[in-house]
Amino acid sequence: MSELNTTDFLDPMVFQRWINGRHLVRCLKVIAETHDVTTFTFNMNHPVLFLYKPGQFVTLELEIDGERVMRSYTISSSPSIPYSFSITVKRAPGGYVSNWLHDNLRSGDQIAIHGPVGRFNCMDFPSDKVLLLSGGVGITPMMSMARWWFDTDSSVDMVFAHSARTPKDVIYSHELAYMSTRIDTFKLHLICEKTEIGQAWNGYRGHLDIHMLKLIAEDYQDREIFCCGPVPYMTAVKKMLEESGFDMKRYHEESFDATPEKDVALAEKHANMAEIQDQQPKELVFLSFADSDETIEVDRGMNLNEAAISAGVNISKACGIGICGACRVKVISGEFDMLHSGGISDEEIEDGYILSCCTSIQSDMKIEY
Numbered sequence: 001m002s003e004l005n006t007t008d009f010l011d012p013m014v015f016q017r018w019i020n021g022r023h024l025v026r027c028l029k030v031i032a033e034t035h036d037v038t039t040f041t042f043n044m045n046h047p048v049l050f051l052y053k054p055g056q057f058v059t060l061e062l063e064i065d066g067e068r069v070m071r072s073y074t075i076s077s078s079p080s081i082p083y084s085f086s087i088t089v090k091r092a093p094g095g096y097v098s099n100w101l102h103d104n105l106r107s108g109d110q111i112a113i114h115g116p117v118g119r120f121n122c123m124d125f126p127s128d129k130v131l132l133l134s135g136g137v138g139i140t141p142m143m144s145m146a147r148w149w150f151d152t153d154s155s156v157d158m159v160f161a162h163s164a165r166t167p168k169d170v171i172y173s174h175e176l177a178y179m180s181t182r183i184d185t186f187k188l189h190l191i192c193e194k195t196e197i198g199q200a201w202n203g204y205r206g207h208l209d210i211h212m213l214k215l216i217a218e219d220y221q222d223r224e225i226f227c228c229g230p231v232p233y234m235t236a237v238k239k240m241l242e243e244s245g246f247d248m249k250r251y252h253e254e255s256f257d258a259t260p261e262k263d264v265a266l267a268e269k270h271a272n273m274a275e276i277q278d279q280q281p282k283e284l285v286f287l288s289f290a291d292s293d294e295t296i297e298v299d300r301g302m303n304l305n306e307a308a309i310s311a312g313v314n315i316s317k318a319c320g321i322g323i324c325g326a327c328r329v330k331v332i333s334g335e336f337d338m339l340h341s342g343g344i345s346d347e348e349i350e351d352g353y354i355l356s357c358c359t360s361i362q363s364d365m366k367i368e369y
């Protein structure tokens, strides 16, 4: 095996292309971005070109204290530098995985990841003029997009408005400043909630509102908007844009947080369904697999991924909660109930795809697998 980063290892003629799936990756670098944010850079043991759509994410599969845990992280690097990829992680106060990564993941360590996946990316919504709005660590997908357009000398006109708590919380501040001085199609605006004594600050202060937005991008109505940040930030941005008459078909957002109300509703629905199913006599339905021409009998209401496993059909899955999209399959016929958490787009659903990890079988069903 070649040593990492030798000339041989980086020979562009021997590279394979990265495709969505489960991969073992090796941590190359650990870079402190701010006091509570760290970037981890990875590659594989064999030469792979890490090509993905800027804005997409990977799901880490870790074993911590004997327990398997999964968390998704946006790829913060850009496919314009495809020899490695990076994630940028903020310590969540009391958070299990983010703090573990900060305290334990070191250069040379190997972990499993799933991906790359995600509809929130700049390739699927191409535009000549964009407005990137981010709050806190929600900057990561925007940074991947901005790096891509910058590195590829694209003519995309970018306005990047990033909100942080204080100046010392601004992630990638030097690189953003550098990019803004090199090309006139990159306009940077930083907004800080508060400043502390002794900190110089010449950016905006407070929270992004419509008056600030008009100063930042007078022509915001003509731009494709990408937004990512804490839930209250995104809720406020969305409301502000809706009230200003913005065409929301051109607004795209990514949420890092599970919305509590949605989680509660989802958990309740799962619990209710389980209770109803427990009380009812079991009804059997047929599940058929088009590729193997096999059919099995399963209980109506059974989870599709688990039902497939019981037939010896292993549909690869990662997060198990409908986030990462790893277990996507196409339905040929039948009724089902899917409770996903954003890992599949409306277009994919219209095309007949489902995420098997969060789908229950409601009638005889046939899937392409």
Ligand SMILES: Cc1cc2nc3c(=O)[nH]c(=O)nc-3n(C[C@H](O)[C@H](O)[C@H](O)COP(=O)(O)OP(=O)(O)OC[C@H]3O[C@@H](n4cnc5c(N)ncnc54)[C@H](O)[C@@H]3O)c2cc1C
Pocket (backbone or CB within 6 Å): 057, 071, 072, 073, 074, 075, 087, 088, 089, 090, 091, 092, 093, 094, 095, 096, 097, 098, 099, 137, 140, 141, 255, 256, 257, 323
């Ligand atoms: C598509 C996607 C992309 C993402 N990209 C990024 C990224 O680029 N960078 C990044 O930093 N994060 C990103 N995230 C978020 C990331 O996946 C994790 O959710 C985040 O790191 C927190 O995980 P954790 O295990 O540290 O926290 P958890 O242990 O999951 O806890 C989360 C929060 O809940 C609180 N909490 C936990 N248990 C309880 C309880 N019982 N009662 C009350 N509060 C509790 C914790 O204190 C913490 O504040 C992304 C998420 C998604 C879905």
